Amino acid sequence: MWRLARWARKRGEKAVATTPTLRNPRTGETFSEPEGKSELLKGTFFPTLPEADLQDIRGTAYNDQIELPLITEREVHQAILETPPMKSTGPDGIINKILHLASQQITPHLTRVFNQSLLLGYCPSHFRESLTVVLRKPGKDDYTIPKAYRPIALWNTIGKIIDAIIARRLSYLVETHQLLPQTHIGGRKARSTEHAIHVITEKIYEAWNKPSGQAASLLLLDVSGAFDNVSHERFLHNLRKRRVDEKTVKWIASFLTNRRTNIIVDRYKSKEYKTATGIPQGSPLSPILYLFYNADLIETCNRQPNTTATGYIDDVAILR
Numbered sequence: 001m002w003r004l005a006r007w008a009r010k011r012g013e014k015a016v017a018t019t020p021t022l023r024n025p026r027t028g029e030t031f032s033e034p035e036g037k038s039e040l041l042k043g044t045f046f047p048t049l050p051e052a053d054l055q056d057i058r059g060t061a062y063n064d065q066i067e068l069p070l071i072t073e074r075e076v077h078q079a080i081l082e083t084p085p086m087k088s089t090g091p092d093g094i095i096n097k098i099l100h101l102a103s104q105q106i107t108p109h110l111t112r113v114f115n116q117s118l119l120l121g122y123c124p125s126h127f128r129e130s131l132t133v134v135l136r137k138p139g140k141d142d143y144t145i146p147k148a149y150r151p152i153a154l155w156n157t158i159g160k161i162i163d164a165i166i167a168r169r170l171s172y173l174v175e176t177h178q179l180l181p182q183t184h185i186g187g188r189k190a191r192s193t194e195h196a197i198h199v200i201t202e203k204i205y206e207a208w209n210k211p212s213g214q215a216a217s218l219l220l221l222d223v224s225g226a227f228d229n230v231s232h233e234r235f236l237h238n239l240r241k242r243r244v245d246e247k248t249v250k251w252i253a254s255f256l257t258n259r260r261t262n263i264i265v266d267r268y269k270s271k272e273y274k275t276a277t278g279i280p281q282g283s284p285l286s287p288i289l290y291l292f293y294n295a296d297l298i299e300t301c302n303r304q305p306n307t308t309a310t311g312y313i314d315d316v317a318i319l320r
Contacts, residue, residue: 018266019037019134019136019143019149019265019266020143020144021144022036022037022040022041022144022145022146023144023145024040024146025145025146025147030144034265034266034268034270035268035270037265037266038263038265038268038270039270040146041134041146041149041151041263041265042263042270042273043146044146044147044149045132045146045151045228045263045275046228046273046275046277046278047225047228047229047277048277049229049231049277049278052231052233052234054231054233054234054237057233057234057237060237060240060241062240062241062243064243065240065243065244065245065246066173066177066243066244066245067245068169068173068245068248070115070118071111071114071115071118071165072111073107073108073111075111075165075168076107076110076111076114076161076165077103077107079161079162079164079165079168080096080099080100080103080107080161081100081103082164083096083099083100083157083160083161083164084096085097085100088133088154089154089157090129090130090131090154090155090156090157090159090160091126091129091130091131091154091156091262092126092156092157092158094156094157094158095157096157098157099157099158099161110158110161114161114162114165117162117251118247118248118251119247121247121250121251121253121254122251122254123159123162123251123254123255124159125258126156126159127155127156127158127159127162127163127255128159128255128258128259128260129155129156129259129260129261130153130154130155130156130259130260130261130262130280130282131153131154131261131262131264131269132151132152132153132154132261132262132263132264133151133152133153133154133264134149134150134151134152134263134264134265135149135150135152136148136149136150137149137150151263151281152281152282153261153280153281153282153283154282155280155282155283160283160284163255163283163284163285164284164285166248166251166252166285167284167285167287167288169248170244170248170285170288170289170292171188171189171288173243173244174188174288174291175188175189177243179242179243179244179292180242180291180292180295181295181298181299181302181309181311183199183298183302183308183309183310183311184291184295184298184310184311185199185310185311185312186287186291186311186312186313186315187287187288187290187291187313188288188291193312196310196312196317199308199310200218200308200310200317200319203216203308203319204216204319207306214306216319216320217319217320218317218318218319218320219317219318219319219320220315220316220317221315221316221317221318222314222315223294223314223315223316226290226294226313226314227278227279227280227281227286227290227314228277228278229277229278230277230278230279230290230293232253232256232257234293235256235279235289235292235293236249236252236253238292238293238295238296239252239292242292242295244292252285252289255285256276256279256280257276258274258276259274259275259276259280260272260273260274260275261273261275279293287313290313290314291311291313294311294314294316295311297309297311297316298310298311298316301318306320307319307320
C-alpha cells in the first residue's frame with residue numbers, strides 16, 4: 001500500500017537528473033560544478049561540532065555491566081538472510097543476494113572474523129567506508145540550498161551484517177534488562193507510532209477526567225541534524241552507564257571513529273572525506289544507538305510530577 005501511495009503521489013513528476021546550482025546560505029556563493037556542490041554538501045552533512053560540556057561525567061565509575069556471549073553462526077546466518085537481496089551496494093559492490101547464495105560457505109568464516117573484531121574492540125576500516133548519495137527532500141520550496149537535500153549512506157555489505165548483529169544484541173539487552181525508558185518507543189521491537197499516540201491520548205483523557213478538570217499541554221521537539229550532532233564521548237558514557245558490556249562499547253567506539261565517505265552528486269563521485277562526527281545514518285545500528293543517546297531527556301522529564309515524555313528516535317513529545 002505504501003508503494004502504491006508513493007507511486008500515485010509522484011506519477012506526474014518529471015525525473016530530475018541533476019541538482020540545480022547550489023548556494024551557500026551564509027556567504028551567498030554559488031556552485032554549479034559537481035566538485036563545488038560536493039564540498040558544500042560535505043560541510044552541511046558532516047558539520048564540525050562545538051565542544052560538548054562533559055563536566056558531569058568525568059570520573060564516573062561503571063558497575064554491573066551485562067556480559068554477552070560470543071557471536072554464534074546462527075546469528076550470522078540469520079542476519080545474512082534478513083538483508084534485502086537487491087539493495088544498493090556500498091564501495092565493495094557486493095549485493096546481498098551474493099551473501100544469500102553463499103551463506104552456508106561463508107557463515108563459519110564470518111563468525112570467526114566478527115568475534116575477533118569484538119574481542120579486539122576494533123571495527124575493520126573497510127567496514128567504515130561508505131558512499132553518500134544525495135537525494136532531494138520532498139516538498140521543499142528552494143532546492144538551491146544544501147539543507148533541501150538528505151544524505152543516504154551506502155555501506156559495505158559485509159560490514160552491515162555485523163552492524164545488524166550488534167543492533168539485535170543491544171535490542172535484546174534493552175528489552176530483557178529494561179535499559180531504556182518504557183516510553184521510548186521508536187526503533188524497538190513490537191512498538192509503533194500507534195503505541196506512541198495511545199500513550200499520549202490516554203494521558204490527555206486522564207487529565208480531562210480528573211475532578212479538577214486539568215488542562216493538557218504538549219511540547220513537540222524535533223532535533224535538527226540529530227544523528228550528525230551526537231557527542232561521541234557522552235554517547236559512550238551513556239552506553240556504559242546503561243550497563244552495556246565494555247567489549248561492545250569499545251567496538252562501537254571504533255565503529256564511530258575515522259569513517260570515510262565519497263559523496264555522489266549528479267553522477268559525480270567526490271574525493272574521499274573523513275566523517276568523524278555523529279552517528280552514521282544508513283547503518284542498522286544507528287536507530288538503537290540514538291535511543292541510548294537521548295534516553296536521559298525522556299527519563300528526566302518523566303520524573304517531574306504530572307509529566308509524561310515519549311520518544312520516537314529523535315522526536316520527543318513532552319505532555320504536561
